[in-house]
Amino acid sequence: KKRVVSGVQPTGSVHLGNYLGAIKNWVALQDTYETLFIIVDHHAITLPYDTRQLGKATTDTAALYLACGIDVSKASVFVQSHVPAHVELMWLLCSSTPIGWLQKMIQFKEKSRKEGVENASVGLFTYPDLMTADILLYQSDFVPVGEDQKQHIELAREIAQRVNHLYGGKKWKKLGGRGGSLFKIPEPLIPQAGARVMSLTDGLSKMSKSAPSDQSRINLLDSKDLIVDKIKRCKTDSFAGLEFDNAERPECNNLLSIYQIVSGKKKEEVMEECKDMSWGTFKPLLADALIEHLSPIQARYQEIIAEPEYLDKILSEGADRAEELGAVTMRNMYQAMGYYQRR
Ligand code: TYM
Secondary structure (H helix, E strand, O other): OOEEEEEEOOOOOOEHHHHHHHHHHHHOOOOOOEEEEEEOHHHHOOOOOOHHHHHHHHHHHHHHHHHOOOOOOOOEEEEHHHOOHHHHHHHHHHOOOOHHHHHOOHHHHHHHHOOOOOOOOHHHHHHHHHHHHHHHOOOOOEEEOOHHHHHHHHHHHHHHHHHHHHHOHHHHHHOOOOOOOOOOOOEEEOOOOOOOOEOOOOOOOEOOOOOOOHHHOOEOOOOHHHHHHHHHHOOOOOOOOOOOOOOOOHHHHHHHHHHHHHHOOOHHHHHHHHOOOOHHHHHHHHHHHHHHHHHHHHHHHHHHHOOHHHHHHHHHHHHHHHHHHHHHHHHHHHHHOOOOOOO
16 A cells, blocks of 8 residues: 655644645545554754643644544554654754755745744754655655645655665665665645635735734634634735635635635635625635534544543554554665664
């Protein structure tokens, strides 16, 4: 079976962007592929964070994976730090990554802007190598993510190719290995709709966990009242009617797109339904559709979180499976890189 790997950082709360850009699309892949869904806690410490929140955010994120439809009889769900090979492989990959490749990463530039590059942590800088390790450790074929992660996956592809070239093939064979490629070259899977969910307060910036205003995002666990309130107050425009794909109306495109996905309708249907609507008519419709879509997820989340032992068991089994798969890659890497093995 081909493999799929993806993850979400346990920082703040999971929002509609994470859901529509990533998690929702994972669900459809579980039947066809061997899937591994990670709560990437090592990524979450690269920016200043609250130590009292990390553990809770980790189990919350895991519970939300399940509540959104990840089925552990098909998929492996686990915590990144529970499988030490992620960091181990990252170190090996770091030594094959030119500094210049990391300096080109847009997310690093954006995330280091606030404190300045000089003050950003080394962890934030090398973060793409850790993400690359998450993907390559399992010889992943596909990586379902939102648009903002595309560059990181391109980097993962380049690193995989470089390592294959530096250490694979004949050189590896001479060291007693199988020869050939050490890594598969992964491909991103970016959805048609939902790849870039925008902020509710600014249609030109993406919905994010780190935006200071909670009004800018819908969190998956927001109450009904809060959702109604956020939609009521979200930014709109003063054009007549509603339409997709008008560059002058980024908010309109964003809200219609969200409505389209959560209502499960086709784009043409939504176009027809909403073309003559005013914001006053559309907003309650959108809020209702969101509530209807998120309510069952929230109910399942409550059930799961009420049984911590169950969740721990799932995470432990997931880590066992991941460890087993990852061990193959680690053995090959150490061999191909010429390390002396413990006997
Ligand atoms: P993170 O935690 O920032 O986001 C998790 C997933 O949500 C997607 N996403 C969005 N999609 C659409 N619209 C938005 N506004 C939006 N905001 C976030 C992201 O694209 C992502 O798919 N480095 C990654 C996590 C990671 C990972 C991995 C992913 C670590 N290792 C290995 C795949 C494979 C990150 O910080 O995502």
